[in-house]
Amino acid sequence: MTLIDLANPTKFLTLTARVLPWLVGITAAVLLIGLYQSAMAPDDYQQGATVKIMFIHVPNAWLSMFVWGVMSGAALGTLVWRHPLADVAAKAAAPIGAAFTFLALVTGSLWGRPMWGTYWEWDARLTSVLILFLMYLGLIALWRAVEDPSRAARAAAVLTLVGAINLPIIKFSVDWWNTLHQPASVFRMDGPTLDRAFLIPLLVMALAFTLLFLTLHLAAMRNEILRRRLRSLQMMQASQRAA
Amino acid sequence: MSLGPYASFIVTSYMLVTLVVAILIAWIALDYRNQTRRLRQLDESGIVRRSGRSATET
Numbered sequence: 001m002t003l004i005d006l007a008n009p010t011k012f013l014t015l016t017a018r019v020l021p022w023l024v025g026i027t028a029a030v031l032l033i034g035l036y037q038s039a040m041a042p043d044d045y046q047q048g049a050t051v052k053i054m055f056i057h058v059p060n061a062w063l064s065m066f067v068w069g070v071m072s073g074a075a076l077g078t079l080v081w082r083h084p085l086a087d088v089a090a091k092a093a094a095p096i097g098a099a100f101t102f103l104a105l106v107t108g109s110l111w112g113r114p115m116w117g118t119y120w121e122w123d124a125r126l127t128s129v130l131i132l133f134l135m136y137l138g139l140i141a142l143w144r145a146v147e148d149p150s151r152a153a154r155a156a157a158v159l160t161l162v163g164a165i166n167l168p169i170i171k172f173s174v175d176w177w178n179t180l181h182q183p184a185s186v187f188r189m190d191g192p193t194l195d196r197a198f199l200i201p202l203l204v205m206a207l208a209f210t211l212l213f214l215t216l217h218l219a220a221m222r223n224e225i226l227r228r229r230l231r232s233l234q235m236m237q238a239s240q241r242a243a
Numbered sequence: 244m245s246l247g248p249y250a251s252f253i254v255t256s257y258m259l260v261t262l263v264v265a266i267l268i269a270w271i272a273l274d275y276r277n278q279t280r281r282l283r284q285l286d287e288s289g290i291v292r293r294s295g296r297s298a299t300e301t
Contacts, residue, residue, distance in 0.1 A: 048247045048248075048249070049245070049246045049249065049253060050247070050249045050253060052257075053256045056256060056257060057256070096267060099263050099264075103259065103263055106256075107259065110252045110255055110256045111252070111256070216267055219272075219275065220271050220274075222275065223271060223275050223278055226275070226278035226279065226282060227278055229292070230281055230285070233285050233290050234285070236290060237285065237288070240290075
């Protein structure tokens with residue numbers, strides 16, 4: 001099966017049916033390993049056991065941006081190549097991205113209270129991630145508000161690409177402004193500053209959450225294809241009744 | 244394993260992530276069941292796709 005074949009929704013559904021059970025198994029296995037490593041990780045000399053929140057906060061924060069990146073790629077697919085699955089991919093990813101962003105905000109807040117003494121601070125990193133969350137909600141509302149799927153797809157694609165401007169702002173907010181949030185400690189030019197005892201469980205959890213996203217995204221895309229097939233059949237049924 | 248004085252923050256974080264991920268999984272699974280059930284109903288009423296294949300066939 002070539003990449004071109006996947007443009008056919010029916011072939012995509014066949015592939016999904018084959019791949020999903022394997023992906024579910026691999027995701028569950030990696031997640032269990034990550035959770036075990038997170039539980040066994042030592043306490044931090046400054047933060048104590050609260051460092052364990054990092055193992056779920058950081059993967060959710062990474063995915064909140066990664067999912068918007070995937071949606072931006074899909075938006076290009078909708079606007080430039082008019083790929084039949086591009087809007088399906090973007091629409092299916094939005095609620096999952098919104099959930100990861102919500103979790104990044106709330107777990108960050110629960111980590112911030114004992115470490116910073118506050119649940120929330122209107123600094124650049126926290127505010128830009130909150131804006132990302134609101135953009136996810138706006139996109140979901142847009143898809144629901146516009147009845148014609150092709151018009152909704154184009155409008156959502158434009159909004160997604162405009163919203164992508166926020167991604168570098170989130171990433172570099174801790175470098176450009178003086179924020180309460182710590183600077184990057186994993187993806188740095190001079191290498192990670194985290195000790196291996198924390199870095200390895202963090203990377204395993206990040207892989208587990210990425211696999212979780214892929215699994216949920218494939219399943220949600222399958223649902224969206226079926227929803228569109230249902231819509232066209234219902235329209236066909238209505239026109240048969242009218243004739 | 245002792246979680247120290249901030250155990251409630253750590254436990255709440257992990258429970259919240261578990262809850263939201265469980266809701267996502269349940270929502271997607273229920274949505275799939277709903278779509279396939281409605282497609283099967285259309286199939287039973289004799290509505291077929293333009294390709295001639297049944298509504299539920301992939």
